[in-house]
Amino acid sequence: MHPALHPAPQPTPSRRRLTAALVAAALGVGATACSTAASSATGTSSSSDDPIQVVAAENFWGSLAAQLGGSHVKVTSIIDNPNADPHDYEPTAADGRTVATARYAVVNGIGYDAWADKLLSANPSSDRTELNVGDLVGVEPGGNPHRWYSPDDVHQVIDRITADYKKIDPGRASYFDARKKTFEDRTLATYDGLISSIRKTYAGTPIGASESIVSPLADGLGLKTLTPGTFLDAISEGTDPTAGDKATIDEQIAEKKIKVYVYNSQNSTPDVQSQVEEAKAEGIPVATVTETLTPAGASFQEWQVRQLREIQQALAEATGK
Structure with missing residues (x-):
């Protein structure tokens, strides 16, 4: 998906296919570990001192899982590199073992x-x-998979992760409830505040976007995406x-029908880069988002707040509000 991350020409549909041999190898190792997974998980459930072993396919969900679980979970995110493409990721034997021993x-x-x-x-x-977030x-x-950019969906995931932790380790239900309350009331306060402020001030503002990753966020912010959906999906x-x-x-750019252009800087195809340059030439502010946590090691909220502030600044520059 991301030519900026994979030095290659314009992406093609074949990049959406996993290498069969590598997948089979990873699955095979996972399968052989299956019998130990159950015993390991059972051992974990019998000891109140052991943290819940958690595996997240992507680090944006893993960041939430880790913060909600605190010291009573141990989270491993398989996609934990800003240069990795989650769509095309090829699982390793180690990934199979991680999944096999996870309780969540x-x-x-x-x-x-x-x-x-x-x-x-x-x-x-x-x-x-x-x-399964979807x-x-x-x-x-077939729907838009980028749910971590939907504020409403993020809060649904927070609710479910907490509920699941309480079922897995009911003796610590009050601990997980307290973690959730602090996370939503304090940790996400800036994130939620920016979303509310942007929606209140700029709802209905027309924007352009490079791909469908922007769509759930634009919906959450009340912005109107003018870019054809077929283009967003293609990129x-x-x-x-x-x-x-x-x-x-x-x-749309030449006639300044859009006020701001938002693009995924990890997927800057030649077509997208051309549009970015055209927007800048026309004096249209440009803001960026990324597919995964950036920089490496950033928390979900740090990553999102930085991007939201950039979008807010671009909207303010474009509208004078």
């Missing part, structure tokens, strides 16, 4: 991390609780956008 697993779903679903299927365990928020395969999925869509966007 968080995957995005909606076709975004199909490799994670395969790892879980290869390691069935009645003692493991699984959260299933939770009611978005089916997100690594296929060639149509000449008609590109012409429409060129016109």
Whole structure:
């Protein structure tokens, strides 16, 4: 999906296919570890001193899981590198072992991390609780998978993770409730405040976007995305956008029908880069977002707040508000 991350020409649909041999190898290792997964998980549940072993397919969900669980969880995020493409990730044997021994697993779903679903299927365990974000928020395969950019969906995930921790370790229910309250009331206060402020001040403002990753955030902020949906999906999925869509966007920029242009800097295809340059030439402010946590080691809220402030600044520059 991301030519900026993978030195290659314009992305093609083949980049959405996992290498069968590598996947099979990872699944095979996971399967052999299946019998030990159940015993390991059972051992964890019998000891109140042991943290819940958690695996998250992506670090944006892993960051939430770690902060909500505190000292009573140990979270491993498989995608934990800003240069990795979650769509095309090829699981390793170590990933299979991590999944096999996890008591709690968080995957995005909606076709975004199909490799994670395969790892879980290869390691069935009645003692493991699984959260599929797409299933939770009611978005089916084919829908927009970038749910971590939907503020409402983020809060749904927070609710579910806390509820699941309490079921897995009921003796610490009050601890997990307290972690959730502090996280929502204090830790996410700036994040929630920026979303509310942007929505109140700039609702209805027309923007352009590079791909569908921007859409859930634009909806949450009340912004109006003018970019054709077919273009957004094409860039997100690594296929060639149509000449008609590109012409429409060129016109929107040239005639300043959009106030701000928001793009995924980790997926700056030649078409996207051309639009960024056109927007800047026309004096249209440009803001960026990224697919995964940046910089490496940033928390979910640090990452999101930085991006929200950049979008807010771009909107203020464009509208004078």
